[in-house]
Amino acid sequence: MLRFAVRRALLAIITLLILVAIIFMLTRVFPSDPARQLAGPFAPQERVDAIAAANGFNDPLTTQFGRLLKSVVTFDYGDSFSSPGESVISLVVPALKKSAQLVFFALFLTLPIAIIGGIIAARKKDTLLDRLIVTLGLASASIPEFVSGVLLQYILGVRLGWFPAISNVPDNAGILTTLDYLVLPALSILIVYFGYIARITRAGTIAALEADYTRTAFMKGLTTSQVMRKHVLRNSLQPTVAVTGTQIGYLFGGLVGLEIVFNYPGLGRLTFTAATKQDFPLLTACVITVAIIFMITTLLADLIIAWMNPRARLNLGE
Amino acid sequence: MSDGHYSDGKYTGDEPRDQFPAAAEDSIVGAPGEAIIADEVSPFHALKDDDDIDVVAERKKMRSERRRLLWRSPGFLIGLFIVFLWILCGLLPDLIAPWGENEVVRLADGSTIPRQGPSGNAYFGTDGIGNDVYSRIIYGARPVLVVAPLAAALSVAGGTILGLVMGYYRGWVDEVLSRIVEAFLSIPVILLALMVIVVFGATNPIIIMTIAILFTPVVTRTIRSVVIAEAQLDYVTSAKLRGERGLFIMVREILPNVSAVLIVEFTVRVGYAIFTIATLAFFGLTAGDATAADWGKDIATNYRLIQSDQWWPSIFPALAIGSLVIGINLIADSLDKVAKA
Numbered sequence: 001m002l003r004f005a006v007r008r009a010l011l012a013i014i015t016l017l018i019l020v021a022i023i024f025m026l027t028r029v030f031p032s033d034p035a036r037q038l039a040g041p042f043a044p045q046e047r048v049d050a051i052a053a054a055n056g057f058n059d060p061l062t063t064q065f066g067r068l069l070k071s072v073v074t075f076d077y078g079d080s081f082s083s084p085g086e087s088v089i090s091l092v093v094p095a096l097k098k099s100a101q102l103v104f105f106a107l108f109l110t111l112p113i114a115i116i117g118g119i120i121a122a123r124k125k126d127t128l129l130d131r132l133i134v135t136l137g138l139a140s141a142s143i144p145e146f147v148s149g150v151l152l153q154y155i156l157g158v159r160l161g162w163f164p165a166i167s168n169v170p171d172n173a174g175i176l177t178t179l180d181y182l183v184l185p186a187l188s189i190l191i192v193y194f195g196y197i198a199r200i201t202r203a204g205t206i207a208a209l210e211a212d213y214t215r216t217a218f219m220k221g222l223t224t225s226q227v228m229r230k231h232v233l234r235n236s237l238q239p240t241v242a243v244t245g246t247q248i249g250y251l252f253g254g255l256v257g258l259e260i261v262f263n264y265p266g267l268g269r270l271t272f273t274a275a276t277k278q279d280f281p282l283l284t285a286c287v288i289t290v291a292i293i294f295m296i297t298t299l300l301a302d303l304i305i306a307w308m309n310p311r312a313r314l315n316l317g318e
Numbered sequence: 319m320s321d322g323h324y325s326d327g328k329y330t331g332d333e334p335r336d337q338f339p340a341a342a343e344d345s346i347v348g349a350p351g352e353a354i355i356a357d358e359v360s361p362f363h364a365l366k367d368d369d370d371i372d373v374v375a376e377r378k379k380m381r382s383e384r385r386r387l388l389w390r391s392p393g394f395l396i397g398l399f400i401v402f403l404w405i406l407c408g409l410l411p412d413l414i415a416p417w418g419e420n421e422v423v424r425l426a427d428g429s430t431i432p433r434q435g436p437s438g439n440a441y442f443g444t445d446g447i448g449n450d451v452y453s454r455i456i457y458g459a460r461p462v463l464v465v466a467p468l469a470a471a472l473s474v475a476g477g478t479i480l481g482l483v484m485g486y487y488r489g490w491v492d493e494v495l496s497r498i499v500e501a502f503l504s505i506p507v508i509l510l511a512l513m514v515i516v517v518f519g520a521t522n523p524i525i526i527m528t529i530a531i532l533f534t535p536v537v538t539r540t541i542r543s544v545v546i547a548e549a550q551l552d553y554v555t556s557a558k559l560r561g562e563r564g565l566f567i568m569v570r571e572i573l574p575n576v577s578a579v580l581i582v583e584f585t586v587r588v589g590y591a592i593f594t595i596a597t598l599a600f601f602g603l604t605a606g607d608a609t610a611a612d613w614g615k616d617i618a619t620n621y622r623l624i625q626s627d628q629w630w631p632s633i634f635p636a637l638a639i640g641s642l643v644i645g646i647n648l649i650a651d652s653l654d655k656v657a658k659a
Contacts, residue, residue, distance in 0.1 A: 011497075018501035026513050135393070138651055142643040144593050146600055147636040150617060154624045154633060165625060246503075254506030257597050261621060271509055272601065275516040287509055294504040 004306055005299075012295040019291050020072055024065050027280045028057075037278050038081055068284065077285040082277040088285045091270060096252075096289060099266035103251045105182050106189035107244070114194045115240060118201025122236070125206060134202065137195025146257025149188040153261060157184055167262040185262045189255070193247065201240045208236035238305050245301020249294025253286065384656045391655070397648030404642050407459040415453035419611040422448040436630055443630035445620060451631050455638045457611035461604075462592055462642070465526055469595075470587035472530035474580060477537025482568045484538065485545025495538075502535040507590075508597055515603045522605040525598065529591050537583055544579050548572050578657035585650035589643050596639045613639050 028034070035052035036043075052058050056067065071077045077088035121133040140148075157165025163183040170177070208214060209232055217227045256268035267286055274282035388394050407414055417423055422430050423440050431439060432448035442451035480499075484492040502510070507529075514528045548554060549572065557567045598604060599614025606612065613635040620631035 011500075014497055015500045015504060018497055019504060022501060023513075026510075026517060138647055139644045142589065142593075142647045143640040144597055144643075146597065147617070147639055150621050150624065150632055150636050153621075154629045158624055158627060158629075249504065250506045253509050256508055256512065257600050260600075268509075272512065275512045276601075278516065283513065287505060287513065290506065290509060291504045298504075 001306065005303060008299055008302055012299055016072075016288075016291060016295060017069075020068060020288065021065070023284055023287055024068055027284055028064055028068075029061065034278075034280060071281075071284075072288055077281045080274075080279055080282045082274070082279040082282065088281050091282060092267070092285050092289055095265055095267045095270040095286075098264065099252050099255075099268070101178065102182055102185055102189075102255070102264065102266055103248060105179060106186040106193075106251065107248065109186050110190045110193045110197065111244065113190070114197035115201050115237070117194065118198040118240070119205050119233075119236075121198065121202040122205035122209060130202075133198060137198045139195070140191045141193070141195035141199075143191065144257065145188050145192045145255060146261050148191045149185060149258045149261040152184050152187055152191075156187070165262075167264040185255075185258055185264060188258055189251065196247075197240060197243065200243050201237065204239040205232065205236035208232045211235070234308055238308055241301050241304050241308070242298075245298045245304075246294070248297040249290065252293045253290030384659070387656045387659060388652060391652040393648045394652035397645045397650075397652065400641055400645030401649065404459045404645070405463060407456045408463040409460075411453075411457045411460060415450070415456040417450040417453040419454050419457035420449060420609050421453070423450045433628060435628075442634045443628075445616070445631040446623075451616075451634050454611040454616060455613065455635055458613045458616065458635065458638065459642075461606060461610075461612060462595055465522060465529075465595055466588050466591035469526045469529035469533070469591045470584055472526065473533035473537050473587055473591075474584045476530065476534040477583070478541050478573075478580060480534065480538040481541025481545055482572065485542040486549050486564065486568050486572065488546075492542075499535040499538050502532065503539070507532045507594060511594060511598060512601065512603070515598065520598070520603040520605055525595065525603075525605060529594055533587050533590065537587065540583055541576065541579065544576050545572055548575055578653075582650060582654045582657055585646060585653055589646040589650060592639065592643050592646065 035048045035055065035057050038051050038055075039048045056064060059067075075089060077092075080086050080088050080091055083091065117133050117137070121130040124130045153165050156162050164181050165184070167181045167185055169181040173181070213235075214227060214231055217231045222230075253267050253271060255266060256272045258264070259266045259269035260272065267290060271283065271286040271290075273279070274286055411419075417440075422432075423444050424430055425439060430448040432444055433446055434440065434444045436443045440450045440452060442455065445451055445454070480495060484495050510532055511528050514532075515524060518524045518528075553575075554567060554571060557571050562571070595604075596614035596617075599612050600618045602615065602618060604612050604615050616635045617632045617639075620628070623629075624632060
């Protein structure tokens with residue numbers, strides 16, 4: 001198990017290195033003149049040169065890449081371009097916290113409903129209920145989260161007035177107030193992910209229900225609930241765990257549209273601001289933070305799967 | 319969301335997501351070209367064998383059976399109907415829409431009616447300028463329906479080439495490319511798309527290429543795992559024994575057998591491409607001039623008005639995006655089911 005974890009972590013680090021290289025190319029190599037972009041089109045050339053020198057844009061690319069790698073390791077990306085005097089990290093950390101709150105609340109709502117929905121659909125395979133869950137899931141997963149966000153904002157926020165339509169949580173809000181503000185964006189996430197996770201769970205459960213070991217368990221005379229708990233779920237939920245692992249990573253940075261709709265200061269919106277203002281240090285830090293979270297959650301998911309199913313360990317590394 | 323939705327970390331199910339075991343199966347046969355019985359059979363001669371005629375007939379039967387299943391599936395028909403309606407809007411907006419995309423709605427007495435809710439004068443209401451929301455939605459179908467399939471087709475082409483090479487040859491090429499694929503998959507598509515388009519500018523070629531490149535890794539992963547499974551089947555082994563070249567085996571032997579997967583993958587990618595294009599447009603990253611009808615952009619312009627109860631200029635474009643993606647996903651889902659049946 002330890003060897004598996006170490007090998008898996010090493011692979012994650014290699015992947016992260018490649019990603020840093022991709023981001024480096026996008027932000028440092030391709031834009032012809034980042035200093036000019038920073039200074040603005042009408043700035044005098046001296047100012048552009050000063051900016052280029054101060055940020056090391058004239059250094060050889062290898063030196064710049066080395067500097068970027070150092071930033072990734074030390075988590076120090078220097079100062080933000082768009083908010084002078086503020087370090088990148090002082091902007092990223094609060095946004096990360098906000099994203100974490102929203103993501104975990106959304107998962108707390110989504111996972112039980114989606115997993116139970118998927119298991120029910122599998123148990124009642126090919127009945128009306130199954131088709132309803134699967135079709136609803138397909139339809140809801142098709143709608144971009146900012147679109148469902150706008151719909152919920154109107155219906156539950158403005159029309160019915162049940163929840164705050166804008167998620168600008170007050171600074172010293174308690175847990176319940178915070179959650180109240182997060183209900184609508186979390187529900188939007190639920191709409192997208194319910195179908196996705198329910199379908200994966202359904203497929204996994206059907207495969208496990210049809211497996212020989214399940215038949216054996218039934219023939220041994222175990223009750224349905226014993227079979228489900230000890231034999232089926234342990235196997236059927238592995239795809240669900242894997243998918244949840246990847247999706248948590250995506251949720252941290254990918255909710256750009258949703259965070260804009262609800263005016264929620266998470267990582268997605270920060271990345272958007274950084275991109276539109278061409279704030280490359282901030283942009284790089286945001287994207288790499290999202291990637292690191294993705295690496296951690298997928299690693300955790302793989303470890304959980306390895307713990308659930310010893311055979312998975314064999315496939316990788318041992 | 320995804321993914322563009324980025325919720326498209328599509329779990330293929332047949333192997334753990336990040337398991338790229340080193341190639342072990344090339345030991346089955348010697349290097350291509352070494353084969354001893356090379357000139358005896360070509361696939362075309364082989365067709366004349368009685369057994370193979372049966373196989374061909376069998377396949378034909380299977381195909382027509384699949385087609386029959388498809389036309390009987392309600393999801394497929396509903397999806398086709400929705401997508402057909404949108405294609406019609408994309409082809410003939412001038413005939414269908416009562417007003418132009420930038421034409422201000424005028425009543426019989428010549429007065430304009432900006433910010434009015436749905437009524438007989440404007441089915442979906444009017445926006446702040448006084449344009450007809452219904453007409454703008456119809457005009458908004460074309461750009462999406464041109465850009466999304468192009469981007470999806472390019473990504474499937476790229477993913478197929480990479481998936482074939484990686485899944486057939488394995489070895490170090492596969493290892494290296496797999497790491498790059500994983501690097502791309504560790505970031506939500508929308509974030510990378512945002513970065514690229516901000517750097518290079520929002521023009522249609524850039525948007526198409528960006529989405530195509532960002533979707534290629536996920537397509538590659540799917541095709542690769544299918545090709546790995548195919549490469550272990552007898553027909554590939556016998557082609558290797560005949561001494562066929564790798565290129566021939568990949569293109570003429572394996573590719574036709576994974577075509578069903580390609581079609582499903584293409585349809586799924588079109589859905590995600592629409593998702594991604596709409597999201598980018600919502601960010602203001604869209605080609606075309608500032609006043610052109612665009613679902614995502616129209617939502618962005620108008621969603622704040624929801625607070626003052628003017629829901630129609632943003633909710634209707636939102637429903638347009640939702641219905642088109644749902645229609646495409648219904649088709650993709652039915653194709654997938656039939657392919658696996």
